[in-house]
Amino acid sequence: MEYLAILISAVIVNNFVLNYFLGICPFLGVSDRISSAVGLGMATTFVMTMASAVTWLINHKILIPFKVPFLQYVAFILVIASLVQLVEMFVKKVSPPLYKALGIFLPLITTNCAILGMALFAALRDYGFLETLVFGIGAGVGFTLAITIMAGIREQLDTADIPPSLKGAGITLITASLLALSFMGFQGLIKS
Amino acid sequence: MTLLWKEVVDMAKKTVPLGTEFIKGLWDQNPVLKQLLGMCPTLAVTNSALNGFAMGAATSFVLISSSTIVGLIRKLVPPQVRIPCYIVVIAGFVTVADYYLRAQFPDISASLGPYIPLIVVNCVILGRQEAFASRNPVGRSILDALGMGVGFTVALIILGSVRELLGAGSIFGSTLMPAIFERWTIMLLPAGAFLALGVMIGIGNFIASRAEGGK
Numbered sequence: 001m002e003y004l005a006i007l008i009s010a011v012i013v014n015n016f017v018l019n020y021f022l023g024i025c026p027f028l029g030v031s032d033r034i035s036s037a038v039g040l041g042m043a044t045t046f047v048m049t050m051a052s053a054v055t056w057l058i059n060h061k062i063l064i065p066f067k068v069p070f071l072q073y074v075a076f077i078l079v080i081a082s083l084v085q086l087v088e089m090f091v092k093k094v095s096p097p098l099y100k101a102l103g104i105f106l107p108l109i110t111t112n113c114a115i116l117g118m119a120l121f122a123a124l125r126d127y128g129f130l131e132t133l134v135f136g137i138g139a140g141v142g143f144t145l146a147i148t149i150m151a152g153i154r155e156q157l158d159t160a161d162i163p164p165s166l167k168g169a170g171i172t173l174i175t176a177s178l179l180a181l182s183f184m185g186f187q188g189l190i191k192s
Numbered sequence: 193m194t195l196l197w198k199e200v201v202d203m204a205k206k207t208v209p210l211g212t213e214f215i216k217g218l219w220d221q222n223p224v225l226k227q228l229l230g231m232c233p234t235l236a237v238t239n240s241a242l243n244g245f246a247m248g249a250a251t252s253f254v255l256i257s258s259s260t261i262v263g264l265i266r267k268l269v270p271p272q273v274r275i276p277c278y279i280v281v282i283a284g285f286v287t288v289a290d291y292y293l294r295a296q297f298p299d300i301s302a303s304l305g306p307y308i309p310l311i312v313v314n315c316v317i318l319g320r321q322e323a324f325a326s327r328n329p330v331g332r333s334i335l336d337a338l339g340m341g342v343g344f345t346v347a348l349i350i351l352g353s354v355r356e357l358l359g360a361g362s363i364f365g366s367t368l369m370p371a372i373f374e375r376w377t378i379m380l381l382p383a384g385a386f387l388a389l390g391v392m393i394g395i396g397n398f399i400a401s402r403a404e405g406g407k
Contacts, residue, residue: 021235025229070291073283113314116310117310166390169393170390173389174387180382
């Protein structure tokens with residue numbers, strides 16, 4: 001039950017993109033087509049799940065026993081960077097069209113704050129190993145959900161009549177605002 | 193030392209005026225309004241003007257320090273591993289900033305929470321290292337970082353002030369709105385952050401297109 005609460009909280013109630021503002025760059029950058037949004041979402045979820053397990057192990061088995069918690073940021077970011085490299089090689093080999101579609105944004109998962117943010121939140125809240133893992137999956141699924149909904153809306157926006165000054169980033173952010181507003185409706189789902 | 197001296201000579205040969213390196217970050221290439229970089233902290237911590245300023249200052253410190261170091265070591269780092277190297281440099285300075293804030297300003301540190309360590313993955317910083325500091329002499333890199341840092345901080349303060357004024361009726365904690373003013377609590381919530389930044393970028397584009405003598 002506790003795990004379910006963490007999962008639902010990460011996916012819907014405290015959605016990483018719409019509530020914590022993590023992963024905004026890809027959220028604005030790759031959300032113009034549903035197919036690439038789903039691809040990036042899945043790549044991010046995969047990296048996030050792996051990263052949640054590895055960062056927990058590093059934090060609790062190396063950094064804390066050796067009393068070097070100040071190395072946390074450096075250690076976390078290096079782990080995430082190498083994981084991303086791994087995923088990049090994997091996608092390149094398995095699905096060249098997806099690799100082409102994600103283009104520049106795949107290496108940018110490294111600087112996707114959602115992943116480091118997830119690791120830091122998990123460390124801050126003192127989650128156990130399984131809790132961290134569930135939190136990582138939930139955060140990834142939540143990111144995928146938000147970016148896919150956004151891509152769906154933006155595909156419709158293509159044909160809309162938008163004031164020239166708001167074209168691109170402006171209208172995307174205002175759409176995100178409405179999306180965040182509707183996600184606030186889930187607030188009562190979990191007792192905080 | 194010889195390396196450093198060579199940088200100075202290189203710098204003198206460049207033709208772009210030094211002032212331009214600084215000024216471009218303020219408006220033409222403003223990281224928030226024009227390049228849409230560093231969106232996460234921009235949106236997350238600007239629920240008050242003070243938080244916006246603190247985040248801007250911390251980010252500028254990290255940006256200027258890492259641009260200095262990257263500018264100095266750029267010829268020693270093999271291109272294949274440059275990104276990890278830059279990130280380690282950045283993460284080091286972020287750790288310094290985080291521990292300093294925690295010791296000196298515990299209140300600010302608590303209200304910014306995990307967003308201070310998240311400066312590590314602020315794309316403004318890595319973006320400047322990759323696009324500028326790794327290709328230019330150290331002096332220019334510092335000026336560039338200074339401009340970008342100031343531009344980022346100013347954008348954050350403006351956004352924070354607008355949200356604080358509409359959401360809590362005050363700026364930097366001092367009440368400005370009359371008591372009769374109905375507070376727009378939504379401006380302090382995530383939805384308000386997206387809305388305020390979206391409108392701000394829209395206004396920025398509008399001014400820019402007017403200045404070009406457009407429609």
